[in-house]
Amino acid sequence: MKQHFDVLVVGAGPAGVVAAVTAAQCGQRAALVDDNPAAGGQIWRSGAPLPKAARAWLARLESSRVVRLQGWRVFDAPGRTVLLAERNGASAAGLGDGTEIAELHAAKVILATGARERFLPFPGWTLPHVTGVGGLDALTRGGLPMAGKRVVVAGTGPLLLAVAGHLAGNGARIVAVCEQAPLERLVRLGMHVLREPGKLWQGMQYRRAMRTRLLTRCWVTAAHGEDRVRSVTLRQGKKHWEVGCDALACGFHLVPNTELAELLGCRVEEGLVATDEQMRTSVEDVYCAGEPTGIGGVELSRLEGQIAALAACGRGEEARGMAARRRGKLGFVRALAAACQLDPELKKLTTDETIVCRCEDVRFRALRGRLNWREAKLQTRCGMGPCQGRVCGAATEFLFGWGADSVRPPVFPAAVASLAAAGQANNFTATMTTSEETEENV
Amino acid sequence: MSGLADVVVVGAGIVGAACARACALRGLRTVVVDGAVVGGGATAAGMGHIVAMDDSPAQLALTAYSQQLWREMAEDLPPEVEFDACGTLWVAADEEEMAEVRRKQGVYASIGIATEVLDSHALAEAEPHLRRGLAGALQAGSDAVLYPPCAAAFLIREAQRAGAEVLLGQAVVSAGQGRVRLQNGTALSAARIVLAAGADSSRLLPGVPVRKRRGHLVITDRYPGYVRHQLVELGYLKSAHSMTTDSVAFNVQPRKTGQLLIGSSREYGAEVAEVNRALMTAMLARAESYLPGLGALGAIRVWTGFRAATPDKLPLIGPWPGDATLWLATGHEGLGITTSLGTAEVLVTGMLGGKRPIPPEPYLPGRFAGAHEGAPVTEQAHA
Amino acid sequence: MREAGGGVSLMVNGASVTVAPGTTVAAAVMMAGTMTRTSVSGEPRAPLCGMGICFECRVTIDGATHQRSCQIVCAPGMDVQTGAAEARQA
Numbered sequence: 001m002k003q004h005f006d007v008l009v010v011g012a013g014p015a016g017v018v019a020a021v022t023a024a025q026c027g028q029r030a031a032l033v034d035d036n037p038a039a040g041g042q043i044w045r046s047g048a049p050l051p052k053a054a055r056a057w058l059a060r061l062e063s064s065r066v067v068r069l070q071g072w073r074v075f076d077a078p079g080r081t082v083l084l085a086e087r088n089g090a091s092a093a094g095l096g097d098g099t100e101i102a103e104l105h106a107a108k109v110i111l112a113t114g115a116r117e118r119f120l121p122f123p124g125w126t127l128p129h130v131t132g133v134g135g136l137d138a139l140t141r142g143g144l145p146m147a148g149k150r151v152v153v154a155g156t157g158p159l160l161l162a163v164a165g166h167l168a169g170n171g172a173r174i175v176a177v178c179e180q181a182p183l184e185r186l187v188r189l190g191m192h193v194l195r196e197p198g199k200l201w202q203g204m205q206y207r208r209a210m211r212t213r214l215l216t217r218c219w220v221t222a223a224h225g226e227d228r229v230r231s232v233t234l235r236q237g238k239k240h241w242e243v244g245c246d247a248l249a250c251g252f253h254l255v256p257n258t259e260l261a262e263l264l265g266c267r268v269e270e271g272l273v274a275t276d277e278q279m280r281t282s283v284e285d286v287y288c289a290g291e292p293t294g295i296g297g298v299e300l301s302r303l304e305g306q307i308a309a310l311a312a313c314g315r316g317e318e319a320r321g322m323a324a325r326r327r328g329k330l331g332f333v334r335a336l337a338a339a340c341q342l343d344p345e346l347k348k349l350t351t352d353e354t355i356v357c358r359c360e361d362v363r364f365r366a367l368r369g370r371l372n373w374r375e376a377k378l379q380t381r382c383g384m385g386p387c388q389g390r391v392c393g394a395a396t397e398f399l400f401g402w403g404a405d406s407v408r409p410p411v412f413p414a415a416v417a418s419l420a421a422a423g424q425a426n427n428f429t430a431t432m433t434t435s436e437e438t439e440e441n442v
Numbered sequence: 443m444s445g446l447a448d449v450v451v452v453g454a455g456i457v458g459a460a461c462a463r464a465c466a467l468r469g470l471r472t473v474v475v476d477g478a479v480v481g482g483g484a485t486a487a488g489m490g491h492i493v494a495m496d497d498s499p500a501q502l503a504l505t506a507y508s509q510q511l512w513r514e515m516a517e518d519l520p521p522e523v524e525f526d527a528c529g530t531l532w533v534a535a536d537e538e539e540m541a542e543v544r545r546k547q548g549v550y551a552s553i554g555i556a557t558e559v560l561d562s563h564a565l566a567e568a569e570p571h572l573r574r575g576l577a578g579a580l581q582a583g584s585d586a587v588l589y590p591p592c593a594a595a596f597l598i599r600e601a602q603r604a605g606a607e608v609l610l611g612q613a614v615v616s617a618g619q620g621r622v623r624l625q626n627g628t629a630l631s632a633a634r635i636v637l638a639a640g641a642d643s644s645r646l647l648p649g650v651p652v653r654k655r656r657g658h659l660v661i662t663d664r665y666p667g668y669v670r671h672q673l674v675e676l677g678y679l680k681s682a683h684s685m686t687t688d689s690v691a692f693n694v695q696p697r698k699t700g701q702l703l704i705g706s707s708r709e710y711g712a713e714v715a716e717v718n719r720a721l722m723t724a725m726l727a728r729a730e731s732y733l734p735g736l737g738a739l740g741a742i743r744v745w746t747g748f749r750a751a752t753p754d755k756l757p758l759i760g761p762w763p764g765d766a767t768l769w770l771a772t773g774h775e776g777l778g779i780t781t782s783l784g785t786a787e788v789l790v791t792g793m794l795g796g797k798r799p800i801p802p803e804p805y806l807p808g809r810f811a812g813a814h815e816g817a818p819v820t821e822q823a824h825a
Numbered sequence: 826m827r828e829a830g831g832g833v834s835l836m837v838n839g840a841s842v843t844v845a846p847g848t849t850v851a852a853a854v855m856m857a858g859t860m861t862r863t864s865v866s867g868e869p870r871a872p873l874c875g876m877g878i879c880f881e882c883r884v885t886i887d888g889a890t891h892q893r894s895c896q897i898v899c900a901p902g903m904d905v906q907t908g909a910a911e912a913r914q915a
Contacts, residue, residue: 035896119879375482391874416704423724
């Protein structure tokens with residue numbers, strides 16, 4: 001399946017949804033590609049009470065002329081505005097008839113690939129029912145019932161309270177919320193939160209969760225259990241104690257998804273995609289909006305999605321007009337990063353036997369003393385699994401200070417036949433002749 | 443760090459590692475230096491196929507001898523080296539290629555390597571995922587596969603146990619006339635220098651006839667038992683043989699993890715690591731024509747690597763005529779893993795005297811006219 | 826397991842499971858009380874990230890291996906095999 005678009009948006013979170021809708025409103029032929037079954041990314045997922053703005057934008061998306069490529073995984077970029085995506089074929093039972101490949105050509109590409117959680121290893125973290133914080137939220141939105149379940153929520157960042165509140169709203173018993181940052185830093189961040197009207201709604205969620213125990217300077221040192229987690233050991237200062245639980249949701253804030261940007265050759269500095277004020281990356285015709293440019297929350301993501309789309313649609317003046325509003329929100333990016341600084345004590349959580357690379361079961365003792373990521377990878381297989389370092393990379397960066405390897409295709413595992421499609425995709429850009437396009441149901 | 447060593451080995455890939463080990467085991471005070479990590483170049487990028495290759499008698503002699511050394515070392519190799527004596531199947535598509543199979547069997551037999559001819563039925567039984575209708579194959583049971591970076595690390599550790607010093611993350615800017623100069627300013631002095639820098643050799647020795655010959659590999663997710671032997675099409679040698687054109691040939695390796703390593707491709711003139719998608723597609727199409735189900739398997743990563751190619755497809759092992767201190771162990775193209783151990787023995791018997799395991803003449807660097815004119819880079823700074 | 830009018834019925838390791846429409850296969854597997862996959866050193870694993878990047882949720886669906894179940898919605902009649910089943914067969 002080959003399709004041409006004026007604007008191709010990758011990622012259907014807040015930044016991507018706003019970008020796609022904005023591009024369509026500018027009269028452009030826009031498409032939105034995302035590998036999740038539904039739009040909304042991580043934060044605007046169905047199954048949770050969504051804020052008014054989210055519902056509004058998702059409704060606009062539904063009623064817009066944006067071509068929806070939901071459930072498609074972008075895995076390669078044979079040209080800077082040519083992307084390849086695949087999805088499993090549909091059959092009566094839902095899967096199994098082979099894989100479909102989409103060759104997507106665009107005049108402009110907007111990367112809104114969002115962020116993933118940072119996981120740090122500790123004894124027992126590989127037990128079933130130990131998940132990320134956003135991870136448990138996503139699983140519950142995917143139908144996992146948590147009513148009556150005892151949950152420990154731990155790690156760092158605004159997700160802790162937001163997700164604890166959401167879980168509590170669904171009937172879970174929040175045993176504790178353990179934030180590794182000290183209270184003073186949260187208060188400072190809280191001041192930022194209160195300055196933004198849009199965050200008041202989120203604050204309401206937090207208030208519900210605040211009825212539970214919020215412990216600061218606190219973290220999980222171990223998860224215990226045989227076939228699944230049954231209890232965790234918490235540490236706060238010199239105190240250690242154990243609590244029983246049915247689930248542990250543990251994540252340490254967010255890491256931008258920059259892989260596709262890197263594959264396209266965009267400049268990435270300190271883990272963030274470098275953009276100018278119109279959200280242009282270092283690669284012509286490629287824009288980036290939302291968390292990959294800096295973790296800053298939903299409002300900033302929406303704004304950047306809008307700016308990127310306006311700029312991509314040739315409405316540079318309107319895009320420039322919004323730059324000031326964006327600059328005003330960048331303070332929150334800095335405040336958030338400062339608040340989520342990781343306590344160096346967290347580096348001591350691993351024992352020699354703790355698994356660091358989950359795909360390949362590489363333990364800490366095999367990694368200690370390695371020169372760099374490359375040596376570790378070649379000698380231990382760390383990072384060679386299907387996640388290609390998305391989980392263990394952030395951990396080894398924190399534990400050892402290692403930088404990552406270069407990104408190679410495919411950015412997600414893809415069928416060999418899909419990979420082979422890359423060599424047949426032509427790299428032509430702006431001369432889309434819409435009359436020749438076939439209207440296909442995707 | 444400076445001081446007088448007996449030998450400094452430039453390059454900690456599998457060839458440098460093997461040479462360092464051989465030198466250290468013979469009591470030479472050995473230093474190995476590499477700008478990156480052990481086995482991080484072609485050693486990491488290529489397939490760890492230990493294969494007797496018969497493109498020429500000299501190539502066959504070196505690969506067969508070296509393969510024997512690997513077999514003798516096999517039981518000492520730690521598990522992470524993943525040594526697997528699975529053998530190679532040289533796959534014949536038609537009767538013309540079956541004739542080539544029988545000819546090849548004769549060539550191997552002449553050097554004492556026993557092989558077995560499989561007919562169409564036996565081939566299908568041995569490898570059920572190969573397409574129907576192939577004519578047969580030559581089974582080379584003495585071939586094996588391993589995981590090269592860990593093999594190189596093992597050889598380095600053996601060298602260290604015998605007293606060798608290893609300097610990693612130390613880029614070399616010049617090597618010759620008894621001195622190896624590092625980017626950080628220090629210089630290592632040695633009676634002998636072994637240049638085992640693979641595709642990087644021509645940077646340090648401008649006259650050396652080594653050119654980069656790039657290859658692609660694709661690795662899949664885990665499918666244990668999908669393929670049981672290294673599978674190579676008979677046309678592989680044609681692809682490896684050509685000096686000018688870009689080419690692909692079917693070459694698939696089963697890893698102990700159950701992953702498949704899919705190759706192979708060859709390009710001249712490519713200097714960057716970025717994947718050439720058109721060539722990769724041609725390589726995958728060729729592979730799919732032999733393994734029709736391959737298309738449905740999950741691919742995790744594609745990468746490229748640079749082989750060190752010489753004009754006559756034989757490596758350079760021996761003294762460099764322009765410099766009494768400089769010895770070469772480079773230019774192994776796609777056979778570096780196989781011939782690393784044999785190269786080390788040929789090199790050290792050349793350096794120190796002793797019984798020559800195989801005639802060293804075909805590999806002498808002096809066989810190339812330009813070798814006598816080229817001077818190694820010594821004191822000039824390099825970017 | 827939840828009984829729901831209009832529920833979706835599928836098989837997990839040979840046992841019938843009924844879930845609400847829109848439930849992901851990952852959630853269904855967790856509700857069935859089993860792991861999703863067995864790690865290379867034999868540990869039971871279950872979903873971690875919930876968003877398709879950790880690959881711990883991989884199961885076999887209708888014979889297709891390595892499927893990321895957190896990104897797949899349950900469909901009627903699906904046949905899901907998890908690492909538990911693979912471990913038993915090994």
